[in-house]
Amino acid sequence: MPPAVQETVRQLVDLSPVLTELGGRFAAAGFEAHLVGGSVRDALLSAGSGTAQVPGDLDITTDARPEQTLEVLRGWASSTWNTGIAFGTVGAEVRGVRLEITTFRADRYDRESRNPEVAWGTSLVEDLARRDFTVNAMAVSLGPDRTVTDPFGGLRDLLVKRLRTPGAAVDSFADDPLRMLRAVRFVAQLGLTPDDEVVAAMTSMAGELARITPERVNAELSKTLLQDSPRAALELFVDSGLADVVLPELPALRMEIDEHHQHKDVYSHSLTVLEQAIALEKADPDAESPDLVLRLAALLHDVGKPATRRHEPRGRVSFHHHEVVGAKLVRKRLTALRYPKDVVEAVARLTFLHLRFHGYGRGEWTDSAVRRYVTDAGDLLSRLHKLVRSDSTTRNKKRAAALSATYDSLEERIAVLSEAENLARVRPDLDGNAIMEILGIPPGREVGEAWTFLKDLRLERGPLDPADAEAELRAWWERRNGVDSSA
Structure with a gap:
C-alpha cells in the first residue's frame, strides 16, 4: 500500500x-x-x-x-x-x-x-x-x-473497481452462498466489476442460494435496489442465474421477441422503467428516497406478461390482463421472500393499477372515473404517477411527448377535483351513525353495504347535500329489500 x-x-x-x-x-x-x-x-x-x-x-x-x-x-x-x-x-x-x-x-x-x-x-x-x-x-x-x-x-x-475474493471464489461461495448476492450488491453500491473467476463461480453455484433464508435474500436484494444505479447489478443477478433461484419472475421477462418485433424486450424495458422511476423519485423533493416500494413496482410491474402473451393475427402480440396476473405473482413472490405485508400489498396494488391510465385516452374519462383512479390508488397515488410516467420507454419522441402531455392533463384534473372535493379522503356523505338512524337498523353487515353504496354514489356524482344523500339511501334500501316505492 x-x-x-x-x-x-x-x-x-x-x-x-x-x-x-x-x-x-x-x-x-x-x-x-x-x-x-x-x-x-x-x-x-x-x-x-x-x-x-x-x-x-x-x-x-x-x-x-x-x-x-x-x-x-x-x-x-x-x-x-x-x-x-x-x-x-x-x-x-x-x-x-x-x-x-x-x-x-x-x-x-x-x-x-x-x-x-x-x-x-x-x-x-x-x-x-x-x-x-x-x-x-x-x-x-x-x-x-x-x-x-x-x-x-x-x-x-x-x-x-475490481471485485475479487481473497482465495478461490468457489471455496468462498461454498462456505457462504450469500456472498454471491453481496457481490451483486457491491456492483451497485461500489461500482465494482466482478472478475471472470467470480462470475464463473456465481454462475456454476447459483443453485446454492437455496441454502439461504428468504429474509437474508430479501435484505440483500433490497440493499441492491436502494442504490443509486442498480441496473448493472441486476443484469449480473439475472445473467449469473442467481435470479432464477430466488426471483425467477425477473429472468422470465427475457421472452423471445417475435419475428415481427411487435413487442419490446420486456426485461430490458423493465430495467429502463426502474432507472426512470429512480430519476423521478430523486427529482421529487416531497418523495421518500430511496423508495423500495416504487423500485420493486418498477422492476416487477410487467411480470404477468410471460403468462398472458398471445400471438394474434397479422403477427401481433397481446398481453391481456397481465396487470391482474402480475399483481398475483408479485404478491406470491414477495410474500415468499418475507417482505412486510404492507410492502407486498403496496407493490401488488401498483402492479394492478399501472395500466389503468391507458384507458384515459385523450381525456375522455368522466369526473367519476378520475375520482375512482385517485381512490383506488389511495396513499400510493404519488408513486403511481411516477410508475406510469416511467413506464413510457418509447424512443418515438412524438409519442413520448404525447403520453407525457396526456398524463399532465390527468394530474391537472386530479388537482382541480381534489381542491374542490378533497379526493384524498373520499367518504360517503353520511356516516355509519346516520345510516343506522335513517334506516332504523343496528350495527352489522347491512350498515357496511349501505356505506359502500353511498361511497360509490359519492365517486360517481361527487358530493351530495345531506337531504339528497338521505333520499338516495332510502331508495337503495327499498330496492335492496324488494319494496315497491310506488305502491
Missing part, C-alpha cells in the same frame, strides 16, 4: 476519539485491535472523494477472546451486548458510536448451511483470509503504529 495512502488511513483513525481510546485500552491489556472490513473500505473511499470521515458503525477484530474483550470495555462502554458472542462478537456503544468487536476467526463451514463451526484464529492475516472480498479484507491497527494490512490487494482492487 503506498505510503501516502497509509498515512491517509492513519489520519482517518485519529479522527475518531473512540477508536483512539479503544486502541489504547486493548494495547494496555496486551491485545491487538484493528479496524477492519467495510469500515476501512469506506474510509478509503471517503478519503479518495475528499470527504474523509470514519463510518458511524465500526468493525474491530482482535486477538482477545470475547470474555477478555468485555473486560477491556468494562467501565468505558455505555452498554454492551452479547447476542453474537457464540461467534466471537461483542457489541458495544461508546458515546453514540456503535462497535462490533470480533475475535480473530479461522472458521470452517459444513457447506450445508451458512453456520460456521467457530474456530478462533491466531493471526490477523488468517482472519482477513476468511472474508468475502479483497476490498473487505483490509485492516488498520488501532495501536500506536497504525499499521495498514492489505495481504490480498484490496486497495488495488478498490482503485481499479
Whole structure:
C-alpha cells in the first residue's frame, strides 16, 4: 500500500476519539485491535472523494477472546451486548458510536448451511483470509503504529473497481452462498466489476442460494435496489442465474421477441422503467428516497406478461390482463421472500393499477372515473404517477411527448377535483351513525353495504347535500329489500 495512502488511513483513525481510546485500552491489556472490513473500505473511499470521515458503525477484530474483550470495555462502554458472542462478537456503544468487536476467526463451514463451526484464529492475516472480498479484507491497527494490512490487494482492487475474493471464489461461495448476492450488491453500491473467476463461480453455484433464508435474500436484494444505479447489478443477478433461484419472475421477462418485433424486450424495458422511476423519485423533493416500494413496482410491474402473451393475427402480440396476473405473482413472490405485508400489498396494488391510465385516452374519462383512479390508488397515488410516467420507454419522441402531455392533463384534473372535493379522503356523505338512524337498523353487515353504496354514489356524482344523500339511501334500501316505492 503506498505510503501516502497509509498515512491517509492513519489520519482517518485519529479522527475518531473512540477508536483512539479503544486502541489504547486493548494495547494496555496486551491485545491487538484493528479496524477492519467495510469500515476501512469506506474510509478509503471517503478519503479518495475528499470527504474523509470514519463510518458511524465500526468493525474491530482482535486477538482477545470475547470474555477478555468485555473486560477491556468494562467501565468505558455505555452498554454492551452479547447476542453474537457464540461467534466471537461483542457489541458495544461508546458515546453514540456503535462497535462490533470480533475475535480473530479461522472458521470452517459444513457447506450445508451458512453456520460456521467457530474456530478462533491466531493471526490477523488468517482472519482477513476468511472474508468475502479483497476490498473487505483490509485492516488498520488501532495501536500506536497504525499499521495498514492489505495481504490480498484490496486497495488495488478498490482503485481499479475490481471485485475479487481473497482465495478461490468457489471455496468462498461454498462456505457462504450469500456472498454471491453481496457481490451483486457491491456492483451497485461500489461500482465494482466482478472478475471472470467470480462470475464463473456465481454462475456454476447459483443453485446454492437455496441454502439461504428468504429474509437474508430479501435484505440483500433490497440493499441492491436502494442504490443509486442498480441496473448493472441486476443484469449480473439475472445473467449469473442467481435470479432464477430466488426471483425467477425477473429472468422470465427475457421472452423471445417475435419475428415481427411487435413487442419490446420486456426485461430490458423493465430495467429502463426502474432507472426512470429512480430519476423521478430523486427529482421529487416531497418523495421518500430511496423508495423500495416504487423500485420493486418498477422492476416487477410487467411480470404477468410471460403468462398472458398471445400471438394474434397479422403477427401481433397481446398481453391481456397481465396487470391482474402480475399483481398475483408479485404478491406470491414477495410474500415468499418475507417482505412486510404492507410492502407486498403496496407493490401488488401498483402492479394492478399501472395500466389503468391507458384507458384515459385523450381525456375522455368522466369526473367519476378520475375520482375512482385517485381512490383506488389511495396513499400510493404519488408513486403511481411516477410508475406510469416511467413506464413510457418509447424512443418515438412524438409519442413520448404525447403520453407525457396526456398524463399532465390527468394530474391537472386530479388537482382541480381534489381542491374542490378533497379526493384524498373520499367518504360517503353520511356516516355509519346516520345510516343506522335513517334506516332504523343496528350495527352489522347491512350498515357496511349501505356505506359502500353511498361511497360509490359519492365517486360517481361527487358530493351530495345531506337531504339528497338521505333520499338516495332510502331508495337503495327499498330496492335492496324488494319494496315497491310506488305502491
